[in-house]
Amino acid sequence: MSLPANDAAAARAPSFDIDIELRRGDFRRSFAIRSEQRVIAVVGDSGAGKTSLLHAIAGLLRPSRGHIEIAGRRLFDSAARIDLPAHRRRIGYVFQDARLFPHLDVRGNLLYGLRGEAARETRFQLDAIVELLGIGPLLARGTAGLSGGEMQRVALGRALLSQPRIVLLDEPLSMLDMNRRDELLPYLQRVRDETGLPMIYVSHYPEEVRRIAEEVHSVG
Numbered sequence: 001m002s003l004p005a006n007d008a009a010a011a012r013a014p015s016f017d018i019d020i021e022l023r024r025g026d027f028r029r030s031f032a033i034r035s036e037q038r039v040i041a042v043v044g045d046s047g048a049g050k051t052s053l054l055h056a057i058a059g060l061l062r063p064s065r066g067h068i069e070i071a072g073r074r075l076f077d078s079a080a081r082i083d084l085p086a087h088r089r090r091i092g093y094v095f096q097d098a099r100l101f102p103h104l105d106v107r108g109n110l111l112y113g114l115r116g117e118a119a120r121e122t123r124f125q126l127d128a129i130v131e132l133l134g135i136g137p138l139l140a141r142g143t144a145g146l147s148g149g150e151m152q153r154v155a156l157g158r159a160l161l162s163q164p165r166i167v168l169l170d171e172p173l174s175m176l177d178m179n180r181r182d183e184l185l186p187y188l189q190r191v192r193d194e195t196g197l198p199m200i201y202v203s204h205y206p207e208e209v210r211r212i213a214e215e216v217h218s219v220g
């Protein structure tokens with residue numbers, strides 16, 4: 001299966017131009033990431049600020065200064081007074097825990113991604129995403145009986161159906177045991193290869209990110 005080609009803007013280099021300072025309570029840290037790669041990983045110890053960095057990119061945490069540009073889109077720039085609201089940043093965010101909606105079945109969770117503006121776009125369609133992630137047999141199931149790996153595939157599908165311009169993955173394998181990690185990795189690689197989207201993959205584990213990312217950045 002092949003998904004539609006990436007935006008022209010996304011083909012421009014560098015893909016990531018991030019230079020920000022974040023403050024959160026006593027936590028204060030600068031982050032500088034410049035990369036021409038499409039898929040990068042961010043690694044660092046617990047508390048280094050990896051999740052905070054993703055929150056800043058998603059528009060959930062405002063940097064005290066700096067800029068964030070990804071694939072040619074300026075999401076934040078304190079000097080130019082640019083601060084796109086979260087819903088206009090078009091981010092597909094996948095968390096450690098899948099955070100599926102327990103009152104919806106798998107199909108309902110996937111279709112949730114397609115609400116609002118996303119419903120008018122056709123780049124990532126339900127059938128193609130279901131096939132990409134191998135979740136056809138799960139569509140009518142509730143979320144309670146799904147394995148951790150299945151939940152993460154549904155969460156990935158929901159994120160892609162929201163028609164994102166950027167995908168952020170915050171330790172998507174960390175709740176899974178080793179066997180389940182090995183099962184999920186090929187799906188993450190398919191998403192990476194088939195969607196053509198810029199991706200940031202956060203993890204504690206350099207070994208894992210080498211299988212996903214083209215370039216690894218350490219923070220902390």
Ligand SMILES: Nc1ncnc2c1ncn2[C@@H]1O[C@H](COP(=O)(O)OP(=O)(O)OP(=O)(O)O)[C@@H](O)[C@H]1O
Binds near residue numbers: 026044046050052
């Ligand atoms: N809402 C908050 N208020 C105050 N401090 C916070 C808040 N959220 C996070 N922090 C602090 O910011 C720092 C960075 O946290 P963050 O979760 O970004 O790190 P991390 O690298 O993602 O860690 P982990 O790998 O354990 O998830 C930590 O010291 C944390 O205690």
